[in-house]
Amino acid sequence: MQLEQINIQINNESIIHSIDLKINSGEIFVLMGPSGSGKTTLLKGIAGLLPFTSGKQTWENGTGTTGLVFQEPRLFPHLTVLENISFGLKVRGIPAKERKKAAREFLKNLQLDGLEKRYPHQLSGGQQQRVSLGRALILNPDLLLLDEPFASLDTTLRQDLIEWLYDLQRKLSFSILWVTHYLDEALSVADRIGIILEGRLQQIGTPSKIFQNPDSEKIAQFLSLPNRFSKEQWSNWFQGELNVLPTLNRGWIDPNHLQLFAGEYNQDEDIREEFTCMIPAIVTKVRPSREGYSISVLAGNQSLDVNTTGWKRVPTVKEKIRIRVPFAQIHWYSE
Amino acid sequence: MVKRIKSPGIITVFFVMLFSLFLLLPFVPLIIWSFTKYWPWPLLLPEKWSMDSWRYLFSASGRAGEGLFNSLIVAVLTLVGNMVLGIPAARVLAQNEFRGKMIVFSILLAPLFIPYTVSIMGMYDFAIRLDFINDYLSVAFAHLIITLPYFVATIWFQFRLIGAKYQEAAASLGASVSKIFFWIEWPLLLPAVLLGSFLVMVISFSQYLPTWIMSGGTMLTIPVVIFPFASSGNSSIVSAYSLLFFVPILVLMLVYFLLMRINSRKQFINRGEDIAIRTNKHSNQ
Numbered sequence: 280m281q282l283e284q285i286n287i288q289i290n291n292e293s294i295i296h297s298i299d300l301k302i303n304s305g306e307i308f309v310l311m312g313p314s315g316s317g318k319t320t321l322l323k324g325i326a327g328l329l330p331f332t333s334g335k336q337t338w339e340n341g342t343g344t345t346g347l348v349f350q351e352p353r354l355f356p357h358l359t360v361l362e363n364i365s366f367g368l369k370v371r372g373i374p375a376k377e378r379k380k381a382a383r384e385f386l387k388n389l390q391l392d393g394l395e396k397r398y399p400h401q402l403s404g405g406q407q408q409r410v411s412l413g414r415a416l417i418l419n420p421d422l423l424l425l426d427e428p429f430a431s432l433d434t435t436l437r438q439d440l441i442e443w444l445y446d447l448q449r450k451l452s453f454s455i456l457w458v459t460h461y462l463d464e465a466l467s468v469a470d471r472i473g474i475i476l477e478g479r480l481q482q483i484g485t486p487s488k489i490f491q492n493p494d495s496e497k498i499a500q501f502l503s504l505p506n507r508f509s510k511e512q513w514s515n516w517f518q519g520e521l522n523v524l525p526t527l528n529r530g531w532i533d534p535n536h537l538q539l540f541a542g543e544y545n546q547d548e549d550i551r552e553e554f555t556c557m558i559p560a561i562v563t564k565v566r567p568s569r570e571g572y573s574i575s576v577l578a579g580n581q582s583l584d585v586n587t588t589g590w591k592r593v594p595t596v597k598e599k600i601r602i603r604v605p606f607a608q609i610h611w612y613s614e
Numbered sequence: 615m616v617k618r619i620k621s622p623g624i625i626t627v628f629f630v631m632l633f634s635l636f637l638l639l640p641f642v643p644l645i646i647w648s649f650t651k652y653w654p655w656p657l658l659l660p661e662k663w664s665m666d667s668w669r670y671l672f673s674a675s676g677r678a679g680e681g682l683f684n685s686l687i688v689a690v691l692t693l694v695g696n697m698v699l700g701i702p703a704a705r706v707l708a709q710n711e712f713r714g715k716m717i718v719f720s721i722l723l724a725p726l727f728i729p730y731t732v733s734i735m736g737m738y739d740f741a742i743r744l745d746f747i748n749d750y751l752s753v754a755f756a757h758l759i760i761t762l763p764y765f766v767a768t769i770w771f772q773f774r775l776i777g778a779k780y781q782e783a784a785a786s787l788g789a790s791v792s793k794i795f796f797w798i799e800w801p802l803l804l805p806a807v808l809l810g811s812f813l814v815m816v817i818s819f820s821q822y823l824p825t826w827i828m829s830g831g832t833m834l835t836i837p838v839v840i841f842p843f844a845s846s847g848n849s850s851i852v853s854a855y856s857l858l859f860f861v862p863i864l865v866l867m868l869v870y871f872l873l874m875r876i877n878s879r880k881q882f883i884n885r886g887e888d889i890a891i892r893t894n895k896h897s898n899q
Contacts, residue, residue: 326786347786353779357801367787369797414787 280325280343280422280454285334287317287324294320296478297334302422304339305452307445309465312475313501318458321475322347322424325456338421346415347424351431352407354399360386360410361395367418381417388447389413405436412444416453423448425457429464441467462502474498496529496614505584507531510611512581517556517606527611534586538603539574541594554606558583562594576602647853667854678858681839684750686862688825688835689818691754696765696814699758701807704766705799708773709781726763733759734824741828749833756824761817765810772806773799804877812870816863 280302287295294317302308312318323329325336326347346367354363361382368378386392389409399407408428415423429437445468448455459465465472466486473483474494482494493499499507510528514521523530540557560576560583567573571587574594585602587593594600622630647653648667650660671678707719725733734756741752776799784794822837831838836859843851 323782328782328785345786347783349779349783351779353783355780355783355798366784366789366797370784370788370790370793418787 280339281337282325283335283337285321285324285336286332287320287329288332289320289329293332294478295324298475298478298480300473300480300483302454302456303470304454306470307448307455307457307468309457309459309469309472310475311458311460311465311472311501313460316475317478318475319426320478322426322456322458325422326424340421343421344418345422345424346418346420348408348411348415348426348428350427352399352404352411354407354410354414356399358398359395360391360397360399360402363399363410364389364413364417366414371418382413385413385417388416390443404432405440408432408440409443416447416451420453423453423455425455425459427458427460430459430461437461437464444468474501476501491610493612495612499529499531499612504531504610505534506537508581509614513609516558516578516604517554521606523611526613529614530609530611532604532609534573534584535588536605536608537583537585539576539585539587539594540601540603541598556604556606558602558604560600560602562596562598562600565593565596576600578602641857644853644857647849648857651850653849664850667850670851671854671858677834677839678855681834681836682859682862684833685819685835685859687750688753688757688833689815691750692757692761692818693811693814695754695758696761696810697807700762700765700810701769701803704769704773707766708770709778722766723763725759730760731823731827734827738827738830749829752828753825753833753835756828757818757821760821760824761814764813764817768806768810768813769803772803776802801877805874808870808873808877812866815866819859819863 282298282300285295285298285300286293298321300308310318310321320329324331326345328347355366358366361379364385365373365378365382368381369375373381383395386395389412391406391409391413394402394406399410402410412428429440432440441464455468457465457468469486471483472486472489474481474489476497482489482498484492489498490502490504493502493504496507507529508531510521510523510530513530558578560578562574563577563582564575565572566575568586571589572593574585574587576583576585583602646660649663649665651664651666652662653660670676703722707715707722737752737756737759741755780798780802781794784798789797819836821835822841825833825835825838826841836855840852840855840859843855
């Protein structure tokens with residue numbers, strides 16, 4: 280499916296601005312953006328629930344169909360699981376016998392065997408969302424639109440369903456446009472990621488490209504990239520000119536790549552052959568994490584986050600420490 | 615977790631009984647009055663009993679059957695009018711945003727606050743000018759003005775509860791507007807439609823002045839039959855008529871509860887089965 284120069288206005292307010300997007304066959308494209316950025320509006324537009332003010336939607340084979348799954352299951356409360364799943368087939372005029380047969384067969388894929396006669400209020404949250412997915416998937420859409428479908432579920436169930444849907448997608452090879460604000464969800468399923476801010480598609484790329492080289496500070500901020508500083512600041516810490524392209528004026532580094540020294544440090548004894556700098560700092564916060572500790576420090580007036588692994592002794596709050604920064608691990612981008 | 619069903623406390627029982635007495639007590643003097651012509655104060659019970667009022671009711675001059683029939687025809691026509699006008703109006707008011715929405719809503723509810731005699735008189739004048747004096751239809755129109763606010767308010771509330779989320783879900787599966795209404799909204803709307811219909815029929819049954827004005831005093835409905843006896847102070851006949859005319863209300867109420875029960879059985883299994891399924895689910899885990 281391809282979108283060309285799509286604009287959507289609601290009550291004379293422009294929500295989506297000139298969006299160009301191509302989703303390839305069998306691809307999972309994850310759309311990320313903060314609340315109010317126009318993600319849901321774009322999805323509803325593609326699904327035909329909202330009209331495009333201007334622009335063109337085209338399909339590789341001339342025409343195409345979409346299936347939309349909402350954040351909440353939106354199952355019809357007066358219909359059973361089987362009737363909910365076969366609703367789209369009923370709309371298409373498929374005879375009752377055929378559509379029930381198709382829905383029963385589809386229940387296996389959804390891991391909902393034996394629940395066909397239940398009503399939505401008799402299902403768990405995960406089962407409801409699977410019915411909702413099945414209701415859209417049984418119509419064999421060319422593009423499945425997912426609007427944060429697992430956002431209301433607890434973490435474990437969410438991860439299970441993501442894995443289940445990912446496997447199902449790889450098996451059936453349909454395309455997905457998946458809206459989410461969970462980074463882990465995006466990273467675990469996305470072939471490509473698009474970042475939408477204020478109704479504009481700001482950057483499209485593979486997950487690694489997006490995270491390593493965000494196109495702007497706004498995107499870096501949205502992705503909550505840690506330890507983001509200007510090139511001048513990094514130059515101050517490295518005490519000299521840095522070998523970075525002039526167009527790249529900001530850099531971020533993952534807290535796992537920073538090393539924390541609480542005792543004496545002798546630079547001459549550091550045998551690692553890499554360009555590094557040492558930043559003196561004061562510990563402001565220490566939080567335990569799954570891997571070890573997550574420590575916030577203050578270097579001058581700049582705050583940095585450092586992760587340590589293992590459960591050995593960690594510095595205490597207000598303790599003076601030093602941070603070792605390897606230059607090669609800094610990812611550079613333009614503001 | 616299975617909730618235990620608590621037996622009602624003494625206070626609850628007391629208030630339920632008090633409320634029941636409040637509703638049922640007025641029927642006691644009605645029943646007694648219908649079997650006597652003379653029941654002076656301070657006698658606890660009348661000294662002489664008589665079946666005259668009931669005999670009059672079922673006599674040719676009593677015209678109780680005619681009153682009942684006309685009331686039913688007018689009430690059904692009023693209900694049809696409410697369905698045709700009220701459901702789309704409630705849907706638009708509940709699910710659409712537009713300029714002047716509150717004004718439209720206020721106009722629809724206006725008969726609740728404004729004395730309807732004013733609008734009925736105007737309507738009657740208009741009907742005469744247009745030579746539109748079909749008794750049933752013109753009376754039903756008058757009743758429609760009075761009942762529409764109740765019907766719209768009931769349906770509007772249910773539409774608000776349903777929201778637009780099921781519409782969107784059905785539309786995303788390719789359903790047209792009519793399919794969305796008949797397959798999704800109507801079944802969910804049914805409890806409110808039943809309640810609204812019951813209200814409309816009961817209110818229509820009890821209208822005297824609008825019926826009298828719009829039919830030029832020619833159509834005999836339940837209240838029109840009773841009114842002359844009430845104004846002349848004939849308590850015995852009024853009581854007999856009142857009891858007779860309570861029967862269709864009672865039938866309507868039973869029909870309402872019966873339909874509600876069928877509807878809820880059809881849509882959702884009862885709580886006992888639900889708990890059994892949940893318990894089974896837990897034991898399987």
